[in-house]
Amino acid sequence: MANRAEELDPDVCCIDDLKSRASVQLPQMYRDYYNEGPMDLLTLRDNEAAFDRYKIRPKILVDVNYIDTSSELFGTKVSFPLGLSPTAMHKLAHPDGEVATSRAAAATGISMVLSSYSTCSIEDATAQGLEIPYAMQMCVLKDRKITLHLEARRGGCKALFLSVDNAVLGKRLNEFRNKFELPVDMTWPNILSHSSVHSDGVYYDAGMNLEETIPWLRDNSNLQIWLKGVNRADDVQLAIKLGLDGIVISNHGGRQLDGVPATLDVLRECAPIATGKVHLAIDSGIRRGSDISKALALDASHCFIGRAAVWGLAKGVELGIKILLQELRITMALAGCRSIKDIDSSFLSVLQPNGILAKL
Numbered sequence: 001m002a003n004r005a006e007e008l009d010p011d012v013c014c015i016d017d018l019k020s021r022a023s024v025q026l027p028q029m030y031r032d033y034y035n036e037g038p039m040d041l042l043t044l045r046d047n048e049a050a051f052d053r054y055k056i057r058p059k060i061l062v063d064v065n066y067i068d069t070s071s072e073l074f075g076t077k078v079s080f081p082l083g084l085s086p087t088a089m090h091k092l093a094h095p096d097g098e099v100a101t102s103r104a105a106a107a108t109g110i111s112m113v114l115s116s117y118s119t120c121s122i123e124d125a126t127a128q129g130l131e132i133p134y135a136m137q138m139c140v141l142k143d144r145k146i147t148l149h150l151e152a153r154r155g156g157c158k159a160l161f162l163s164v165d166n167a168v169l170g171k172r173l174n175e176f177r178n179k180f181e182l183p184v185d186m187t188w189p190n191i192l193s194h195s196s197v198h199s200d201g202v203y204y205d206a207g208m209n210l211e212e213t214i215p216w217l218r219d220n221s222n223l224q225i226w227l228k229g230v231n232r233a234d235d236v237q238l239a240i241k242l243g244l245d246g247i248v249i250s251n252h253g254g255r256q257l258d259g260v261p262a263t264l265d266v267l268r269e270c271a272p273i274a275t276g277k278v279h280l281a282i283d284s285g286i287r288r289g290s291d292i293s294k295a296l297a298l299d300a301s302h303c304f305i306g307r308a309a310v311w312g313l314a315k316g317v318e319l320g321i322k323i324l325l326q327e328l329r330i331t332m333a334l335a336g337c338r339s340i341k342d343i344d345s346s347f348l349s350v351l352q353p354n355g356i357l358a359k360l
Contacts, residue, residue: 005330008322012315015287015308015323022093022314029178030092034310037255038170043262044254047285050262054294055349055357059336067329068339073111073302074158074224076133080325081340082292083111085253085283085304086137086161086228091119091186093313101309102128104317108325113137113161113304121189126155135159137228139166140205140213146191148220160221161248162213165229167206170256214242226279231260236270239278246279253284253306264295268360271299289327293335296343298360 012018023031037044071081084105091097098120105112106129113135114125126134136157140147174180182188210227217225226246227239239247249267251260263284274280282295283304292303305324312320337343349357 005326008326009316009319012319012323014327015311015320018308018311018315018320018323022311025314026093029180032174032178033092033172033180034307036172036174037253037258038172039258041254042258043251043260044258046262047251047254047264048287050264051285051288051291051294053351054264054298055351056290056293056331056335057347057349058334059347062336062338064333064336064338066338067332069325069328069332071302071340074133074135076111076131076158078111078133079109080292080328081296081300081302082321082324082328083113083133083281083302083304084309085250085306086113086115086163087306087310088115088117089119089182089186089188090310090313092183093310096120098125099128100313101317102126102134104309104312104321105129106132107318108321110321111135111302114157116190117188118190119186119188122155122157126157130156133158135161135224135226137161137163139163140208142203142205144205144216157223159224159226159245160217161226161228162217163228163252164210165231165250165252165256166204167208168204170252170258172255210238210242214244226281228283229256230270231263231266233270233273236273236278236280240274244278246281247274248304249280249282249300250304251284264298267295267298267300275299286324289324289329290331292324292328293331293337293343294348296340297345297348299345 069080071078084101090101094100098118102112102125111133114122116138134157138147138160224245227244228248229250230236230247231251236247249263249270251263263282267282279301281302282300286303286305295303308320309317335347345360348360352358
């Protein structure tokens with residue numbers, strides 16, 4: 001039909017369709033591991049609901065015959081400001097695991113952050129896309145040699161994303177109820193090639209503090225260092241003071257501490273402090289191209305998705321990325337934005353609890 005966007009797949013039209021298909025195909029233990037989180041899932045749900053509280057205010061009669069969605073991360077051009085967030089154990093969803101996910105990122109020209117708990121090696125994953133920007137997520141473990149081992153195996157990565165929201169693991173009820181465990185034929189090669197899963201050294205270092213850890217990382221790596229899991233304005237100030245290269249506003253997709261704010265609301269609080277001083281990105285709750293535009297309007301420079309990529313493994317990660325790009329392009333055209341740089345807070349209002357729209 002005239003004026004309708006290209007049909008990307010006859011059965012999958014949006015990310016929610018991908019979720020539905022993946023949820024049917026995955027065994028319950030793995031489906032619940034990916035789809036759920038700790039306790040009552042309050043934060044998980046609010047991550048998505050937050051985007052609905054912000055309303056787009058289009059400008060009319062803007063020439064949007066050409067839409068430029070291109071952006072940049074780590075000094076490398078990407079097709080649009082979206083990347084794959086570090087998500088553990090992709091082989092639970094597809095035998096090719098992170099290699100397949102990386103292949104999709106390369107095919108669509110977006111960024112990817114690899115999890116320390118990948119089920120494929122860093123080298124195999126980054127070999128799929130030599131032209132796109134990769135980063136490597138890491139937790140500081142009790143055995144610091146494992147962290148250094150990961151840094152040494154960085155492959156084509158340009159940055160380290162240090163997770164700072166996991167002093168301990170959140171209480172994920174589904175893992176207790178389903179007796180979740182890794183299949184016997186599956187490992188974390190980037191960690192276990194250096195240590196045993198039964199070693200105390202692979203447990204999180206609950207005594208980590210940034211004032212000691214960041215200089216230690218700087219002494220042992222020349223990569224950019226980003227903090228992933230920031231949820232407070234004063235922590236943004238601390239990151240700036242310590243000279244961090246970037247921050248990801250994240251609550252681990254609602255998988256760690258239940259009851260923390262939605263990342264979009266935290267972004268609005270933190271952006272005025274970070275702008276012009278440190279790169280600021282966001283993950284958690286992004287399900288639509290319009291969600292990306294709202295995050296950019298609140299001064300995020302990049303967005304990351306986790307679950308959506310895993311759901312895509314059941315049908316096609318590349319398809320999911322193309323859906324989000326298509327939706328972003330449509331949103332930009334209808335809002336009167338010709339390029340990513342045109343998207344700013346003037347395009348958003350927030351719906352207050354009293355039902356009145358308010359300027360940001």
